[in-house]
Amino acid sequence: MKNLLDWLADHWVDALGWGGSALLVYSLLQQRVLRFRTLNLVAGGVLIAFNAILGVWPMVALNAVTSAINLWFILRLRRQRHDAASFEVIEVGLDDQYLRHVLDTHAGDIQQHQPTFAGRALPGQEAFVIAKGDETVGVVVVERDGEVARVRLDYVTPKYRDFTPGEFVWRRSDLLRSRGYRQVVTSPEIVSPYYDRIGFRAEGRSFVLDLDQPEGVAAGS
Template sequence: MFPWLEIAGWLGSALIVLSLTQARVLRFRWLNLVGSLVATTYNAILGIWPFVAMNAAISVINIYWLWRLNRERHDAAVYEVVEVAPDDAYLLHVLRTHAADIATFAPGFVAVPEPGEERSAFLVQRGDETVGVVEVRDAGDGVGVVELDWVTKRFRDFTPGEFVYRRSGIFAAKGFDRVVVPEAGPGELGYLRGVGFRPEGAGWVRDVVVDSET
């Protein structure tokens, strides 16, 4: 056997195993697809046809799910925004369950609002699965400050929070003229631009336009 062929075989196997350790659904599919394609080629060269058929089938399944996931990532029919009270029991359960992960993105976030603090909370649902949470504090003068915009690890390669910002009527009903993100990391800039924020001073601002869906 050629050394490069054996290396390719091990590489395909390693990618498939590595894919199974991924929490992010999109990353899992891509790694699994590449690994299964390499394994298909490897087994075809060696003439091991049962494994060719198995890995080819896995490749087709991965291609289908990648197509479907990318097609649905901006589909409002797939994701639903549900407003809940800031002290809603289920919301607090989600925040407690993912507290360590949330702290890495919003270290200053406090799940339970201070007495007198006006805050709006939104769950982003994909079917019966909660995939994101957005919380906005009323800072007065028509300004809503985003305290939390968090996505579960499985859907971190997608942008489910965008569906909250798309529904401008949600913020208008709260009396907001604009929504502000006080500061953002480098990895968030593309997302913020994509959902209609613009840089202003040290932060990012999105005007609330009632008749806009973006």
């Protein structure tokens, strides 16, 4: 440990440069768009400091520009996280070929996050695709249990996993109320649930939303 500290004391500028470069490369491996931008921004800041110490001003300018671009995208993405205008909820039939394609394409990832999902939307269930422009970012499947919509699938593609696009199904309470639902209950098997941040209440390992609440679903933080 002492040798490492001595080396860092003598070569801290080199360590700064290598650390920034390593973080830059690591950021490029990220599938999540917001995480990629954030890590890339941090790496750019480190490399700005490194190149400024060495007086390599063209590289300082380059990293300053890329950092500004990353910051702009981060602010834009964070504004869109809970913006209903950025995402569209599309109801699809259970035998819809595109729904089947999405479920098949992401079958392995879906099983990791919601291992009890059957892999198909089954009779008695309803399916919704969440889209951003022409890109599918999530799928929600609910099953009718009287006036309760039981969540069987609430899946987000890896690129948008820092977002919660499923919330736009719950926020549009008219979408579910018009079908006779009065309550939404999530599956206790969903990995890393986000529902407590958008107006659901915890009941054991599940989360519950009453659709008759006058204010609807609150936007998360």
